[in-house]
Amino acid sequence: MDSISKAAFRRLPRYHQILNAYEAVGREYISSRELSEILEINETLVRKDMADLKIRGRQNQGYGISALRARIEDFLGLQEITEALVVGGGHLGTALATYPGFEHYGLKIVGVFDDDPQKIGTKIGGHSVLSVNRLAAVIQKKNIKLIILTVPRHVAKEVTEVAVNAGVLAIWNFTPCELNVPSGVKVRNEQIIGGFMALSYYLKNVTGSPDDNGE
């Protein structure tokens, strides 16, 4: 099976979105130099990433955009549909449940859950909000592998346990909790506040210190 470094893996979404933008304006090729400048990384690193992805460029032209994009999508499995449930029907859950861009990545939201009786039965992004009591049953019935967790932190662990026991294998965690899951279940922590922390550090240190870039 093909494999790339962790660091390269983290660059894939960024490459992908640049390719999208270039493709949208009709460009066919992009050079390692252009990619490196947009991402502010070294040119050689881009070429090494491409080599690791087994993508070959053309001398004098660069890399074929649509082939490269397709390769990244294939590598990440974005061409197969991934069905997911959103658990937590607050603003963030609503944002994620209604985000139209997800379909381009194969992500399909097939249900929204909440524990607020006021919300149950209302519509979010075309889905009737269901009670979290029914979460396990729906996971099993639809054979769901991924949940998107946007619940308040105090119920995060509880919901996780229910979902994992029902067979979920991946959790996209937007709560600030470090979840505890059995091995074989993958958690992606979004930890949104972390982004702010980096900016706060920057703002408190701009005056005086030269341009760092703690990306």
Next chain:
Amino acid sequence: MDSISKAAFRRLPRYHQILNAYEAVGREYISSRELSEILEINETLVRKDMADLKIRGRQNQGYGISALRARIEDFLGLQEITEALVVGGGHLGTALATYPGFEHYGLKIVGVFDDDPQKIGTKIGGHSVLSVNRLAAVIQKKNIKLIILTVPRHVAKEVTEVAVNAGVLAIWNFTPCELNVPSGVKVRNEQIIGGFMALSYYLKNVTGSPDDNGE
């Protein structure tokens, strides 16, 4: 000025949230071992991070939780208030504008902007939504350094330019665009879809391959 490695920097938010949780249940000390287990990193690495932060532990007990938390907050500048404007009053912008947890980190939302005449004048999180036409004026008048960008991608660059020209120094970017800013302005790309990509890869490769962990 004190400084830590980029990699250590990225661990700070995770340490911080664990400390919060432990403090909330009344714990006073935490060992490098406990931290390492929760974060699934090496014990020595935790101790090295603490040393870099100039935090000293106690033999047999570990690190004092409240001192450590305070040190991280101080290091990141979370104890001073950072005022920010949310630009984009969609679901995501609303979620960020109304998130109650931000105040604990010194982040204070002081305005919400949108370009939809239907939305302008309505309330989001206690703020009357203002027209983006007034963004530059408000940035200048209130001397705002940070904007939170949740606009649709096709206006992202335009809004960024306006904000940067008006004097903003940091952009918390929730759009999928790679923004182009002058040096001295810091962008934090949230690129939410990247999180899904990592999970998609995992789900498409679980069967067969052993437990990797591309955190």
Next chain:
DNA sequence: TAGATTGTTAATCGATTAACAATC
């Protein structure tokens, strides 16, 4: 004391970059 734990140095590992050959 023995055990638990921190703190630090040196060794290792992994990622990035410099140098340069290959080629269209």
Next chain:
DNA sequence: TAGATTGTTAATCGATTAACAATC
């Protein structure tokens, strides 16, 4: 051809880990 660009190897840099001394 000269110039632009990829592709690859070796050198460098940065981050993690192993080993172990220090100490409560």
